[in-house]
Amino acid sequence: MATVLDRRESVTPRRFKKVNLADQRPSFTVYGILIAFILGSAFPFYWSFLVASHDDAEFTATPSLLPGGRFFENASRVLDSIPFWKALGNSVLVSGTVTLSVVVLSTLAGFAFAKLRFKGRGPLMVFVVATLAVPTQLGIIPLYMAMAEFGWSGTLGAVIIPNLVTAFGVFWMRQYIADAVPDELIEAARVDGCSMIRIFWHVCLPAVRPAAAMLGVFTFMTSWNDFLWPLIVLNAENPTMQVALEKLQSGYYVDNSLVLAGTTMATVPILIVFLVLGRQIVAGIMQGAVKG
Amino acid sequence: MTTELTVTRGRGAEPRPPRRADNDDSTSGKLSLRHRLANLDVKVSPYIYIAPFFILFAVVGLFPLLYTAYVSLFDWELGADEQPFVGIENYTTLLADSQFWNAMVNTLSIFVMSSVPQLVIAVMLAVLLNTALRARTGWRMGVLLPYVASLVALTIIFGDLFGPQYGLINDGLELFGLDRIDWQSERWWSHAAIATMVNWRWTGYNALIVLAAMQAIPRDVYEAAWVDGASKVRQFFSITLPLLRPTLIFVVVTSTIGGLQIFTEPKLFAPAGSSNGGATNQYQTVVLYMYQSGFQSFDLGYASAMAWVLFVVIIAIAGINFLLTRRLASSGEA
Numbered sequence: 116m117a118t119v120l121d122r123r124e125s126v127t128p129r130r131f132k133k134v135n136l137a138d139q140r141p142s143f144t145v146y147g148i149l150i151a152f153i154l155g156s157a158f159p160f161y162w163s164f165l166v167a168s169h170d171d172a173e174f175t176a177t178p179s180l181l182p183g184g185r186f187f188e189n190a191s192r193v194l195d196s197i198p199f200w201k202a203l204g205n206s207v208l209v210s211g212t213v214t215l216s217v218v219v220l221s222t223l224a225g226f227a228f229a230k231l232r233f234k235g236r237g238p239l240m241v242f243v244v245a246t247l248a249v250p251t252q253l254g255i256i257p258l259y260m261a262m263a264e265f266g267w268s269g270t271l272g273a274v275i276i277p278n279l280v281t282a283f284g285v286f287w288m289r290q291y292i293a294d295a296v297p298d299e300l301i302e303a304a305r306v307d308g309c310s311m312i313r314i315f316w317h318v319c320l321p322a323v324r325p326a327a328a329m330l331g332v333f334t335f336m337t338s339w340n341d342f343l344w345p346l347i348v349l350n351a352e353n354p355t356m357q358v359a360l361e362k363l364q365s366g367y368y369v370d371n372s373l374v375l376a377g378t379t380m381a382t383v384p385i386l387i388v389f390l391v392l393g394r395q396i397v398a399g400i401m402q403g404a405v406k407g
Numbered sequence: 408m409t410t411e412l413t414v415t416r417g418r419g420a421e422p423r424p425p426r427r428a429d430n431d432d433s434t435s436g437k438l439s440l441r442h443r444l445a446n447l448d449v450k451v452s453p454y455i456y457i458a459p460f461f462i463l464f465a466v467v468g469l470f471p472l473l474y475t476a477y478v479s480l481f482d483w484e485l486g487a488d489e490q491p492f493v494g495i496e497n498y499t500t501l502l503a504d505s506q507f508w509n510a511m512v513n514t515l516s517i518f519v520m521s522s523v524p525q526l527v528i529a530v531m532l533a534v535l536l537n538t539a540l541r542a543r544t545g546w547r548m549g550v551l552l553p554y555v556a557s558l559v560a561l562t563i564i565f566g567d568l569f570g571p572q573y574g575l576i577n578d579g580l581e582l583f584g585l586d587r588i589d590w591q592s593e594r595w596w597s598h599a600a601i602a603t604m605v606n607w608r609w610t611g612y613n614a615l616i617v618l619a620a621m622q623a624i625p626r627d628v629y630e631a632a633w634v635d636g637a638s639k640v641r642q643f644f645s646i647t648l649p650l651l652r653p654t655l656i657f658v659v660v661t662s663t664i665g666g667l668q669i670f671t672e673p674k675l676f677a678p679a680g681s682s683n684g685g686a687t688n689q690y691q692t693v694v695l696y697m698y699q700s701g702f703q704s705f706d707l708g709y710a711s712a713m714a715w716v717l718f719v720v721i722i723a724i725a726g727i728n729f730l731l732t733r734r735l736a737s738s739g740e741a
Contacts, residue, residue: 140538140539141535141538141539141540145535145538145540146540148535149535149536149540149546149549149550152532152549152550152611153546153549153550153552155607156549156550156552156553156607156611157549157552159553159561159564159565159568159607160552160556160564162564162567162568162575163560163564163567166567175573178573178575178578220459220460221460223456223457223459224456224457224459224460226456227452227453227454227456227457228457231449231452231453231456232453233450233453233454236453239457239461243460246464246468248660248664248722248725249468249469249472250664250667250668250717250718250721251467251468251471251472252668252694253472253475253668253714253715253717253718254467254468254470254471254472254474254475254714255471255701255714256471256475256478256701256707256710256711256714257470257471257474257475257478257711258467258471259701259702260478260485260707261471263485276467277463277467279459279463280459280460280463282460282464285457285460305449308445310445310448311448311449311452311453312452315456336555339557340557340558340559342558342559342670342671342674343670343671343694343698347698347702356557356559357557357558357559360557360559360560360563361559361674361675364563364566364675365682371567374563374567375563375564375567377560378557378559378560378561378563378564379560381557381559381560382556382557382560385555385556385557386555386556388555389548389552389555393544393548393551393555394544394548396548396551396555397544397547397548397551397615400551400612400615400616400619401615401616401618401619401622402619403616
């Protein structure tokens with residue numbers, strides 16, 4: 116069979132292969148445009164480092180496109196101005212907890228929606244998808260009132276709890292589990308007397324690791340970047356990274372070298388994550404698009 | 408072990424057509440405790456697994472949203488002893504509030520300046536990425552770079568680039584013999600600057616989504632078109648664009664929901680002093696005004712009314728977008 120197919124392909128006239136743009140080696144123009152685009156994408160990061168590595172007044176007078184030698188000096192001033200390490204630790208703690216919780220709870224719910232039968236499954240799933248379009252951010256006023264009432268404002272719990280599971284996560288895991296976990300396997304486990312939770316743990320979880328990892332990366336980044344709610348509910352003594360950066364910038368005299376040293380320092384960890392996991396992030400976005 | 412097997416097999420023979428052995432407790436009276444527990448497990452587990460989402464959504468999503476509507480009917484000041492009921496007064500005040508309309512126009516203006524170019528560039532970028540590039544993943548990661556960086560950090564960086572006196576962008580304009588632009592105090596230029604940040608951040612991300620959809624289009628459709636003598640451009644407008652319709656709708660609707668709630672960029676665009684959208688509110692957005700009313704003036708009732716009006720506007724515009732995108736993207740088929 117395979118040989119027949121192969122033969123047919125080789126018989127196909129050459130010009131057919133040129134039908135689609137996707138079959139052609141792209142021209143230099145294509146590469147040129149893409150390079151320009153990526154340079155444009157990277158430039159603000161470089162600029163941030165440039166400003167951060169010079170003296171503010173000096174750099175303003177004679178800007179240069181080469182890094183200066185004062186980055187560590189500026190960085191240590193950042194450490195004096197804001198509780199940088201505390202903010203970094205808080206951000207890691209908040210994003211880490213949220214990520215773990217979103218992945219576990221979304222996978223559980225996704226497993227139930229994809230593989231278990233229960234009354235109301237269809238309508239409930241439609242409800243989950245519908246909530247994707249609800250701008251829940253607009254409910255922050257009562258949320259703030261509640262946090263103030265319970266005495267939680269200023270604590271990390273206030274930024275963790277509202278984000279413990281997301282509609283997107285449930286939807287994403289449901290889509291993946293529906294294809295990735297064979298019904299027969301679940302059935303066999305059940306026949307063997309496995310409890311539901313053991314089926315989840317031993318059959319479902321191992322099969323969904325790639326999707327769970329992607330969901331984890333996205334959740335982490337979203338949580339890391341969250342700003343409006345932490346700004347409202349946290350204070351300058353116990354901030355996340357984003358809130359601390361805002362405090363750095365909001366003084367009346369703004370020293371650009373100081374502020375951009377802060378942004379550079381806050382950006383480096385996430386850039387490292389990107390370099391390590393970028394391939395998965397790209398794959399995640401593209402898969403999500405096709406399925407969603 | 409064997410009994411369990413028989414039980415399961417017996418179920419399979421029942422008239423109900425489930426793909427796997429579903430429990431049915433008509434016989435549970437005869438079953439041992441262990442079986443009854445197992446049946447309970449099968450029945451109850453799904454609800455336990457999905458419960459966290461529904462409980463959390465109810466508590467931190469739905470309830471606050473509805474309670475916002477309730478609060479909006481009161482003169483609700485944070486810390487005040489009593490909150491008098493004022494009916495729709497907050498809404499009538501809001502609709503007559505020129506600062507609110509200013510914020511609404513700013514939000515829509517920034518939204519249009521950011522979403523339209525973003526979508527067009529994303530589609531073009533996707534076309535380029537859909538060629539047989541060497542090191543494909545590298546290019547894809549490259550265009551995604553802006554998406555991963557922290558929004559607060561980037562906004563601060565862009566604020567510096569767009570600085571009116573010493574900003575690099577103005578230096579560049581001058582170099583080309585153009586006039587410097589006051590990116591912060593000129594209303595429309597400030598919108599353009601903020602839209603630039605949004606575009607810069609999201610274009611690559613959307614390009615990847617569009618690219619994924621492009622790759623899902625079957626090859627033979629293009630081959631047939633090519634045989635019929637359709638040009639590349641014609642193929643793009645008659646095949647690619649219509650088939651991208653669901654994806655474009657998805658991108659447009661999600662960018663509407665996000666774009667109309669824009670907050671971080673205008674909040675941090677210029678340092679201090681003018682941090683609520685500029686000295687004359689020239690780039691204050693609705694969420695920023697809401698933040699100012701609620702958490703700086705502590706007028707929670709008024710801020711809640713604003714939240715609800717914005718909620719309705721978002722749903723309405725997302726709906727219009729949905730219909731419009733469907734129409735536009737399908738016009739190629741006609």
